[in-house]
Amino acid sequence: MNALDSSTASVSSANKSWRETAAEKRQTDMEKIPLAWRLRESTVAEAKIRRSLVGTFIEGLLNAETQAITAMDVADLVQEMGSGRITAVRVVTAFCHRAAVIHQLTQNMLEIGFDMALKRAKELDDYFQAHHQLIGPLHGIPLTLKDQFHIKGLETSMAFVGWIGTFEGQKGTGKERNFESQLIREFHSLGAVPIGKSPETSNNILGYLWSPHNQQLSSGGSSGGEAVMQALRGSAFGIGTDIGGSVSMPASYNGIFSLKPSSGRLSMRGVANTGPGQLVMPTVPGIMGQSVATLRLVLKALLSKKPWLQDPYVVPLPWRDCEEYHPKPKSNMLHHPIPAIGFMANDGVVTPHPPVQRALRMAKAALQEAGYNLIDWDPPSNQESLEIHGCIARGDGCPDVWRALQLSGEPEVPEIEGLFEPHGPREPMSLPEYHDVVIHMRDYRNRYQDYWMSTATRSDSGLPVEVFISPVTPTAGLLPEKFFYAEYTNSTNVLDFPTVVIPVTTVDENVDKVDAGFRPFNETDRLNMDAYDARAYHGAPTAIQLVGMRLSEEKLLSMAQVVVDALDRYKTSSI
Known part of the structure; x- marks a missing residue:
């Protein structure tokens, strides 16, 4: 029997048991939820047929203390604990209770660590009590993380059935449930408290995850x-990972804020990942939360631990305070010029759906009313990132993903069907071909930087734009199998630009209609707009993306708050 036959035989025998292994995992998780927090079967059944879970439905399943504590943002929670008005046990209990309810409604915790x-x-x-001070800036703050980060006492499966009970697919390493990612150690020293880990959107253990809106x-x-x-609101903030929009896209579809930093700002040391040897366009940790202030607080706290001292791939760049970018009187402009902001309504390749167009118009109008100088953003085409991103992210043929699937015999989820040949990974790119793609990426980055600097000739201040606004994706929400274009986010990874996602509005089926004069740029543009269904999308959160220069996270977050403040004033004045 050759190696291929042996692998096939292994898959055949494993196919009989992967469902049972997944079922046992689900049962183990459920047993970690205290009986007092278990929901009635009728409540879970009702949740499955509801259009929305947010608001009164989920709040009605929680006691008053849990509602009150989990409604507070991170800075407020820290202040309450620092004053002694509330304890870390009460805060963590409230979020664990809420997370337990959320898991029963949505099946979105692969690992539960309430105890x-x-x-x-x-x-x-x-x-x-002993020292009359907090242990760190995130003292007692509950967080959850995507299940790529190792936490002692918990498994890390990345939602691969074959990784259950192992360390990244291997047994007998001594690291099973006994290893921690660097980021987890940093959070521990800052006082943050992990309460569990979340899965990939589509997986064979918990199923498919839908928008609760x-x-x-x-x-x-x-x-x-x-x-x-x-x-x-199952935790005070969360950590995901991103290589092509994997933080930004779900943030936009779920009405939350997110920060995807440039590579090298936060540590990925000791984090499970696919394609771990691919460091040309690395996966980065991203922060998700309820406000720009939370993103800022978490990033600043992590950088205070000097992660570059432990991880040689982190840039030795401490937190840099940035001035608040608010318009100054014209008499002051010489010393405090108003920052210019780039504005991309579409990239000339795929047109955003009507609600995304409306969100962009709202942001533009809000900033113009606030006195900011907006400049049309027409850089080197996102189409080029389409030619680069996939080749780098999947140019090896993804043999590690194939091996992980073979451990249990589980099938590919629909999102990666077609990634492999019938009996194994696709042939990888040759090294010379890969070099050509990387050279293209370098050239693309250089030309993009030249374009960015050239905007100084069009700004009122005589300086290049600080940040630019663009769609996150062409869609507000996502109908499964109706997603055709990812380059608004893929391009930011190819360019290694940090991004912040800002929720703006929600889809209104009576307002957000396709313009009768719409003419597609190409076939992909036509497919994307044909997939728009105003009734199906109604109520879905709609967001914009703010993009900064490489390693400019502090400035980007400062500008993100400017946009949020301008939108708040604009919405208030429009009522």
Whole structure:
């Protein structure tokens, strides 16, 4: 029997048991939920047929204390614990309770660590009692993470059935449930408390994750589980991963804020991943939360730990305070010029759906009313990133994903069907071909930088734009199998630009209609617009994306708050 026959035989025998392994995993998770937090079967059944889970439905399943605590943002929680008005145990209990309810409604926790979290919260309270101070800037703050980050005492399966009970698919390493990613160690020293881990959007263990705002629509991927957790407020903030929009897209579809930093700002050391040897366009951790202030607080806290001292792939770049970018009187403009902002209504390749167009118009009008100088953004085409991104991300043929699937015999989820040949990975690119793609990426980055600098000739201040606004994706929400274009986010990974997603509005089926004069740029543009269904999308969150220069996260977050403030004033004045 040759190696291929042996692999096939292994798959054949494993096919009989992967469903049972997944079922046992689901049962193990359920047993970690205290009986007092279990929902009635009728409640779970009702949740499955509801269009929306947010608002009164989920709030009605929680007691008053849980509602009150989980409604607070991170800075407020820290302040309450620092004053002694509330304990870490009460905060962690409230979020664990809410997360338990969310999991039963949506099946979005691969790992549940409530017992561990409450034990840690008690330690934090004891420290506060003894020293009359918080242990760090995230003292007692519950978080959840995409299940790529290793936490002692919990498994990491990345939603591969074959990884259950192993360390990244291997047994007997001594690392099973006994290893921690660097980011987890940093959070521990900052006082943050992990309470569990979320899955990939589509997986064979828990199934498919839908948007809690509109359960006809996908939660987006691949960090969709974490986006659902944040949308329903199951933790105070979350961590996902991104290589092509995997944080930004689900954030936009679930009405939350997110930060995807440039590579090298946060540590990926000791994090499970596919394609771990691909470092030309690396996967990055991303932060999800309820406000720009939370994104800022978490990033600043993590950078205070000097992650570059432990991870040689992190850039030694401490937090840099940025001025608040608010318009100054004209007499002051010489010393405090108003920043210019680039504006991309569409990239000339695929036109956003009507609600995304409306969100962009709202942002533009809000910023213009606030006195900002907006410049049309027409850089090197996103079409070029289409020619680069897939070749780098999947140019090896994804043999590690294939091997992970073969461990249990589970099938590919629909999102990666066609990725492999019938009996194995596709042939990888040759090294010279790969070099050509990387050279193209370098040239694309250089030309994009030249374009960015050239905007100084069109800005009132005589300086290049600080950031630019664009769609996150062409769609507001996502009907499964109706997604045709990812280059608004893929391009930011190819360029290694940091991005912030800002929720703006929701789809209104009576307002957001396709313009009768719409003419597609190409076939993909036509397919995308034909997939728009105003009734199906109704109520879905709609967001914009703010993009900054490489490694400019602090400035980007400052500008993101400017946009949020301008939108708040604009919406208030429009009522």
